[in-house]
Every structure is written in C-alpha cells, then in structure tokens.
Amino acid sequence: MATIHAPELLIVMGGAATTDEIEHVVARLEEAGAQAHVTPGRQATVIGAIGERELIASLPLETYPGVEQVLPILKPYKLVSREISPDPTVIEVRGRRIGDGYFGFVAGPCTVENRDQTLVTARVVAEAGCTMLRGGAFKPRTSPYTFQGLGEEALVILREAREETGLPVVTELMDPRHVEAVLDAADVIQIGARNMQNFMLLAEVGRADKPVLLKRGPSASVEELLMAAEYVAREGNERIVLCERGIKTFERTTRYTLDLGSVAVLKHETHLPVIVDPSHAAGRRDLVLPLARAAAAVGADGIIVESHPAPEEALCDGPQQIPTAEFGEFAREVREVAELLGRQIG
Amino acid sequence: MATIHAPELLIVMGGAATTDEIEHVVARLEEAGAQAHVTPGRQATVIGAIGERELIASLPLETYPGVEQVLPILKPYKLVSREISPDPTVIEVRGRRIGDGYFGFVAGPCTVENRDQTLVTARVVAEAGCTMLRGGAFKPRTSPYTFQGLGEEALVILREAREETGLPVVTELMDPRHVEAVLDAADVIQIGARNMQNFMLLAEVGRADKPVLLKRGPSASVEELLMAAEYVAREGNERIVLCERGIKTFERTTRYTLDLGSVAVLKHETHLPVIVDPSHAAGRRDLVLPLARAAAAVGADGIIVESHPAPEEALCDGPQQIPTAEFGEFAREVREVAELLGRQIG
C-alpha cells in the first residue's frame, strides 16, 4: 500500500467560491506536481495540498480567486526540527559543551576595550568555571556617535585571552567581509539580534566549520528564529546555538521583554541548544541575576552574560555588566539553579 | 440532496498519533452531536469537525492526546459578520446617520468640565455641521490623583447642550449601576477602550434600546473587537458603531499606534459602521488633523475628536484637544477628504 502523506497545507475556499474557482486551484496544484484533496461544503470547501513543500510554497495560493485562508499543517522548518532529529544536539568546542545536560555558561566583556580589561575579565570568568568567553570586537550601536568596537585589534586580544585561559571564544560577525578574520580568531561565531535576518551573513556562517550562536531578533517570532537557523543548517552547518535575548514590547522598565516562554517552546520544537542573554534584555545589572536564575529554571541550556572590572568606566552597556569582583558569587548562584535542574556546567 | 456543511474547524493529529487517539477524538466529537471527517496521512491526520459551533467549542480539543493543532475554518462571530448581513448597517439617531455613505463626524469636549465650556463647544461643533456631540461625564483615568469627571451633573449639562443644538449626545458608561442615568441622558452609549472586555457592561448595553459606540481596547485584536460586539448583538442590540483608537505598541512618539489597516479589514469583515478616534491615539493636537484625514481616506465611516475652548485649561487630555477657534477649519479639511471618497457628513 502506498504511503499516505498529510497535506502540507489546507486551502479554505469561501462559501461563495464557484466550482470554476475550486477547479482552478486544483489545476494549479496539479501542475505544480502536488495532489489536491477536496472536501466540499456549503459554507466553505477545504482543499488539502499534498506534495513537495518547495513546489507548493512557490504557488501564490492566497491570490487565487475564491481562496479565503491558507492554513499550514506542517511546520516550515525541517533540519532544525525535533521531529526530524529527536536527539538533542550538543555543541562541543575545545572540550567544552552546550546542550543535553551541559549548561553553557558564557561570559565576558560586552566589548573588548583593551588588553587589560579583557584579560582580567577572562581570568575571572575562567576561574568561576565558565564554559566560554564572550567579547565584542565589532559592535552594532544604535547611534553613530558611540564607540563602535576595536575591530581586528580586539581579535588579537581575544586570541591571547583564549591562550591564557583555555576558554573558547565567542565573538560577533557583522559583515561578510570580516568572515575570514573572525573565523580565524573565534571558536564560535555570534550572529547578533539585529542581523538575525541578514540572510547573506547566515549563508556565510552556514558554510563555515565553526559553531554559530544565533540571537533572536527583537521582533522575530519563534518561527522566524527557527527559519533563520534553517538558513544556516541548509548550507551544511548544523552546529547552532539559539539565544533568546528579549523582544520589543510596549513595556519600558526593562530594555527588552525577556521571553522565557519561548525558550520552553523552543526546547520542544528543536534539537538545538537554547541559551538566554539576560544582560541585554534587562539593561540593568540588578535584574541580571534573577533573570539568569529564571533562565536556568525554565530549562535553558545556558546563559550568556556580561562582566567588566569597572562597569562604570565601560565604553558600552556599562549599566548591565556585572563587576568582576561580584562575578564569582553571581556564577555560584546561577549554578545552584542549573544543578537543581540536573545540569552541569559544560 | 442534503446540504453539505464545511467543518467549523480542523483538528490536526501529529504523525505519532495512534489509531486509538484518532478514534478518541472522533468519538468525543460524535458525543457532542458533531460529525468527524477524517483524512488520514503518515505525517499527520486531519479531522474536520462539522456541527453546531457552540457544541464543538465546548470540547477542549487541544487537550486530547495526539492533537497537534486546532485550526478554525469558520469565523467565531456571526451576528456582526458581513457574511451573515452583507448590507451595511446605518445608525440613525435624531435624524443624524453613521454608515453606508454617511460620515459620522462626532466631536466635543473630552470631559464636561462645566456648563459654559460644554455649551460653547457644542455650538461650535453644531455650527461646523457635525453629526453628534461627545462629552465625558464619568472619566476612566490611569491615576487616582486626577480629575474623574463631574458624573451626573455632567449629564444634566449634556442634556441642555442637546436641547440647544439638536445634536445627539454620545457619552461613556463605565459602571452597570449607572445604566439608567446614562441611558436617560445619552443618545449613544460609549463603551470605552478599557471596558471593551467588561462583559457585564456589554450585556447591559446589549439590552438597551440605544446605539452603542464600542471602542477597541488597546491590546484587542480585530477578532476580539468583533467578539465584544457580538456580546452586545447577542443580547438583541445590533445598533453598534465600532471605533479604532490606537493600540499599544513599542512606539512611544504617539500615545497609541493608530491602526488604520484594521479599519480597512473591519470594513470587509462586518456590516457595522467603523469610525476612528485620532485624538486619543495621537495624544497631541498637531497630529489630529493628519490622522483624521487619513481615517477618512482609508474609508472609515466617521471620526470622533475632542475640542475645547481653551485646551490649556482643560482638566483632562488638554494636549490633544482642538481649540474651538480652529475647529471650523479643522472640520472643513476633514470634510474635503470624506467628500472625495464619496461620503457626506451624516
């Protein structure tokens, strides 16, 4: 017996749709190599479209006369979906791990400002038992009048910090022309929230042989985040860590609204590890610890936070950075929750 | 031949759903007096539920084992839908009209502060050829430390303004215990944005024999607004005017984001007249004229705006009120656009 496929999507024809209009939809589906399964009715007729997703997706079904709704049945992402790969992915770099029981604790300065600030922070982060070191070399800033990062000079400093501490380094890639330089210095390439739908950049890192830390855009839905990850995966690189960092809402007492519900949803939808950035969501230091603990408690596979030896002198995002002097205690309090949930620092 | 009904909704069973789980859903539908139309598949099985909406809606379909999605095919509102009543509704009060070519131009003070301020404004509004007079007697205010309205005293003043100008009066009802007093003084009862889902109040005005001006809540979707109207209609009162007044978004340069796209959508979905309140959305006077003209251009059936003889002395929302001295010119500029669109002031 032939395998019976479920429809990719259902096309609802309004009650006033004519037989011609219904037949027209069926004909277009069949031309595209799909099958049409028609359930007639007086108030509406439902057509199930069965076939190859890419072919069906190429049809502008909503524009056909008589069509009222197009309802997707199957999810638009494949490679990143848990349905396809039920086992959780573990990202392993230089012996450190994120995912499937390993809690990725990523920390470091918002921005690499100079050698000292970076090395001091890196040592504190390493001593606290963290998984990776973060540090910005190229900085996307809302205002052109603020510090834009040290660029390649920062990459040299990060490389030194890695050598000294052994911590793998995460840094952001903003421009396809920097790919080589960043790949050379970084162990994990970060795609920032504002570039989540910079498809050129996604394709570039999809061809790289280093893991990617993909941040959710401030107005991206869970589905759009997974589709961005699909862009990377489709080019061959499935070593992706997703990162929730807050969405844009009407609420202004925090910089962004940290969406931990979406973290719980992502854990169901995808096999990829999901971490949380409480620092950028909060925008103020006193909220970072409670939100980091909440992230661990909701079941995230890790966090990424910012620390600085003297936040009040920081060139960028000082208010949200944890002083290195307090970092050990901070790490201890987050670790407790992660361990209660059965995770170990990766 | 028997009439064939379209399914109310479709239940998508995941690829891993067992035969038992599918049969369980079918059995529950049948117990509820509905029919189940099953389309099997390997990746998903789709069950169409055909029957009485209220019976099907009473089933917690999402909770049944194996169910992945529940997709509604038919719209949840009936009485207010254009599918049921294709002809546009015209609200007629004391010879003035809103809907179907009649542009309802409703204006007046934000709040009735005293007899003089109200009568002066009412005369200007009448002279400009407006359709109705608005004026707040009971005021919902975010802060308990601000002016809350004159209450019943204001109703007496509004009655006098109506007698003098002949303009029908719109005023807000906030409390079911005020129904009688407000019905006695008002020609049209306003349900404010914050009370759009105060279902007790909706039921009360649904039993009244006066038209209702129902404002969209700041976080209400188009569908929720139509469902709130359905509450009123279901009690027997179908004389409802819907009002878009801005939704809550991340943008802060205007008080709310006026959603004129939803006005265009509402004109398709419902036979009820749809008007726009640019004053509350803008929160500042210089934006009221451009937004009022945009409302007329998008095809709204009217506007509701605020005017005051001396906005800088207003007890409430001064910044958005149009000085009465400028009101005639304001009205002329809005009317021009409404007339270009083929409407006349109702």
Add this chain to the structure above:
Amino acid sequence: MATIHAPELLIVMGGAATTDEIEHVVARLEEAGAQAHVTPGRQATVIGAIGERELIASLPLETYPGVEQVLPILKPYKLVSREISPDPTVIEVRGRRIGDGYFGFVAGPCTVENRDQTLVTARVVAEAGCTMLRGGAFKPRTSPYTFQGLGEEALVILREAREETGLPVVTELMDPRHVEAVLDAADVIQIGARNMQNFMLLAEVGRADKPVLLKRGPSASVEELLMAAEYVAREGNERIVLCERGIKTFERTTRYTLDLGSVAVLKHETHLPVIVDPSHAAGRRDLVLPLARAAAAVGADGIIVESHPAPEEALCDGPQQIPTAEFGEFAREVREVAELLGRQIG
C-alpha cells in the same frame, strides 16, 4: 534651613521658546501653588516644577506654547511604592501567608464546574501543601458562545471546599453589583486582567476589608499596574497582591508573553507581594511547570496555577490545567526551586 524639595517634573522649553512663553509657564505653575525653578539655555530652557503633585498634575503643561517635553522626576505612585514603605508587605489570611519569604502557592480549578470537580481538586491542592484555593465563579470569556461560569452557585461550592480543606478561597469579582456576594464567600478577591483598569471595581475593593489579588492587564505597563494598585490603596485597602500573567506581544506560540523581567522590577518598586500566573500565559500544560519554576527562580512571592481532575473535560481552558493526578509532583518540583531561593510555602 528650609527643606528643599526636588521638582515633581521638569518642563523643557524648545530653543525657539520666547521669554513670554517661559514666563507664562512660570505664572501658571505659581497660580497652582507650585514653585518654578528656571535653568535658561540657548537650545532649551528647563523649568523644574516643585509642589503638590495633584496640583501640578492638574495643569495641561504639554499644551502651553513653547513646551517641548515634560519629564516626570518623581514616580506617580505613592502608597504602593517601596520608597514610602520599605518593608515588604505580608498578606495573611486564615493563617496562610504571601510575601516576605512566604511563597504563596495558589491553585485550583480554572472554573467551578460542579461540586465534585471542585472538592476533588481542592483536596489535592490542600494535600500538596498549597497556600490557597482558586476557583472561578464568574468567568470573563472572549466569546459569548462559551461557558460563563456558575455564578452564585459556584460561591456555595467554594465555601464548602474551604470548610473541608481549611484553605482560604480566591475568586474573581467582575461586577460591582456582585461585591457583597463575592465578599461573603471569598477570602481574597481577584480582579482579573481585563478589569485591571475598571476603576469602579478598583474603588469597590479598595473599600472592602479583604485582600485583593490584582492581575496585570495584557497591555498594562508596570507603571499602570502600580497605578491600578494605587486606586485600591487610596480607598484604604493596602492588602494587595500583584500578579503577572503575561502581556500581549507579536509572539503567538504562547498565549501571552510572560514578563518575568517585570516581576524583578516590581520587587524593587513596591512593597506589595508579586505572584505569577504561568497557566494563562502559557495556554498549554507542558509549559506551566518550566514557567512556574522560572517564576520561583526570578524571586516571585508565589504562583497561581490551574488544576482539574480531567482537563480534557474541562469547560474552560482545559489545555492549560494540570491533571490532579500529576499535581503533587508538580508542586514538589516548584517547591524545590522556591526553597533554593530561601522561601517557604506560605
């Protein structure tokens, strides 16, 4: 030396403001009994308004010619603010407590459907060591075609459940005309999210001698929630528990976006206890446990969740209710996190 007060707010006059315009603002402030402190400049002149909040708030400062911005310095809420009352408030009812180290674990059916369902659930909730029993008698529902609650009949059942289990009862008040009946049956009166700005209802419960559980509206900011609490407090009732239950955003994989960042902010701003409702935010059962644990980890003073003996037969919100058979384990897993944070179930 006289006490020097900080300005309530600052009025920024644009660079093009004339001396007359500046003097006009000063004159109006002085008429209102306030002092004006002027800092002149070429690009802008800043006027500080010092005096009684209620008098200054009554001036429509934004409307005065030349005014560009009005910046509030002092917070608009007083009674509920931690600045006024630094010590955390503890709500104590029938020996159970919420706040200041006591984690309020409130649970029960979404809706009281019948005596059996309610008593069975109440016993399970009591046995799990919860703090209070919740149960809806009057239900606000988006659609008029769905179950609206048993009303007064439910109050009788709740009273019986309280007698049997000793648990204090929380139930929602929707209509000022039900105040007496609800006060008679309930130990804590809930104001639902849709009624958060139903100021008539807030004033009613502000005059009651029972604690109030005030839910955040789906589009209410933290400040608006605190102002709603201020309405209650100002009438004399300061026994208020705030409840975060998710806000309306573009994300649709959860019903609402649970805003745990705001919980952390509220803990700084107010002395009132703050609890979290993960059930309504999630809209699906599998997310309730992770979000409840996240709520405990972020430092909330409690949670309110829904449970049902047979969620798939529930008349309301079945998908999000926890089966009573799993409730003990659920409670254990939440309690663990609360205890790690140094709380005990109240």
Add this chain to the structure above:
Amino acid sequence: MATIHAPELLIVMGGAATTDEIEHVVARLEEAGAQAHVTPGRQATVIGAIGERELIASLPLETYPGVEQVLPILKPYKLVSREISPDPTVIEVRGRRIGDGYFGFVAGPCTVENRDQTLVTARVVAEAGCTMLRGGAFKPRTSPYTFQGLGEEALVILREAREETGLPVVTELMDPRHVEAVLDAADVIQIGARNMQNFMLLAEVGRADKPVLLKRGPSASVEELLMAAEYVAREGNERIVLCERGIKTFERTTRYTLDLGSVAVLKHETHLPVIVDPSHAAGRRDLVLPLARAAAAVGADGIIVESHPAPEEALCDGPQQIPTAEFGEFAREVREVAELLGRQIG
C-alpha cells in the same frame, strides 16, 4: 555675554544619594569636558550635563552610584533633524522629485522575475505617470526554501527598463559586496527593513553618491529610524528618503501594522522626505488602495507599491501586488488624494 547652552541631559540622583555620590557624578562630567549644573533637593537632586554630546554620551551615567534616572533633553540625531535644517529636502533623480510638495509615486514588481514581466510592468508604471520604478534583484526571504531573486541578471533587466521608460530605478542592496554592481544599475539604493540596523551597509551607502531609500525596521522606533539615517548622513550622504512599512504588533489580520501616526511625527522631526509602503504592511491587495490613500492624506511625501502583470503567478508576495491591468485606476485614485493635499506627482 556668553552663550548659555541647555543641558544635553539631566541626571536624577535619588533621595538617598549621598553628597559623595553627587560629587562623583559632577567630577566625572567635568573630566569629560562637560559642565554640571546641580539643583539640590530632599527627594531627588537633579544634575544638568552641559557639553559635547559625544563626550557626555561616552559616560556610563546610569551606572554611577546614586543615579536613578538619566533624562535626555536634546534629541540624539542632528544632521537629519529639522531643527538643524528647517527646509525640507527634495530628492531629485533624472528630473523626478520626492519631497516638499512632490509626491514620489514609486511602483514596480516586488521581484524582477524575467525580462517580460519587468518591462510590461515598467511600461504600465511609466504610463500611469509614476515617479520611479522599483524592482527587487536580491530578495531577503524568511524561508531559505523560497525564491531569492535573480541577482545580477535582474540588474541588467532593470537597466533596460530604465532606458526604455526613462524612469529612475530603485533596488535593494543586501550585501556590502554587491555595492558596486547595485550602484551601477540603480538610481536609488534601497536598504530593506531587515537591514535598517545593518550598520556596515548604512556606512557603505553613506559613502555612495546616490540617494538612499531607508525602510523602517519592523521593530524600530521613530528614533531608531532617524538614528539609522544619521549613520548614512554622517558619512556624507544626506540624500535619504525614509519609508514607513509597518511594525510588528499583536494584530495579525494585516501582515504588519502600518503606523501612519509615525509618518506625521517624522514630518515634524526631520527635513527628509517620508514615504509609505502599504503593500508590505497590508500583505493583501484589497487593502493597498485604502492604505495608499490614507498615506497620501496623512501628508506622506509618496508611496512605494508593487504591481505585477499576473499576481497569481508571482514568485514572491503575489497576494499584495496590484495587477497591471488595474494599476492605472489605482494610480488615479491615489493621485486624487495627493492633489487634494496640494501635492503633485514628482
């Protein structure tokens, strides 16, 4: 007499701030070359910071002990602000104009699919008297499984369309590595909504000698849009057209919520022309005309819309494209409103 400058921003020190904390803020401001103007008080002390924006902005004021709020007095954008350049900017390309009374009517296919489709559409657009031709060569698509544009082949076709019709061509730049190719073919370079904060791309087009059409990101505030324009202007290119195309909100009946209130705000804030894209906001054809007319009525300097000879065969965004057969009538109906507002097609 020395010129007195207004403070760039005000720093509010909480009531509990110590004298040391206040002096510390003053000292840091002075070190940065700024002046501090202190207004002491019991509940709060306000410090005005007067000096160079870039120096003051480099201080992490929020992190200093005792600081409660930092309130900006002066706007963060300069070059694009109407305060700096009160006269409206007119963008002129090949004799066509946008801004200051010239309504820019930009139209064309969503995507260049082939030579025929593009030329047919271009002729219709030219015949309707439009200002410019749009057409996508590189397409940002949410899903990697959909058509991504013809790339350079499309640029050749667009050049031919320009030669034949004389219409200047607008096309999107997505990758800094395509700058030369796109600059070569296009008269106006579009920066798409998803790249509004791709600061690398903004800097590139800031150095180009062609006008830039900058679309607002779906979660960008008006201020963020103006800051993105400032990035371009700061590199030397002030020939910028801003474009509102809808923001992400909870409402789903339109694809995005078209924010015409922000258009009215932008007309006050900036000298740059502001146009509106109703096609992408609506996502469905029947809403494009009402929204285009509303855009003209709100005072926009133009619109950008999509047209296709056979939308139902379009490879991208078919549902929102206007059939070329109906385009003349569409243009006439929009032009009427623009002319009523005193504009002529540029």
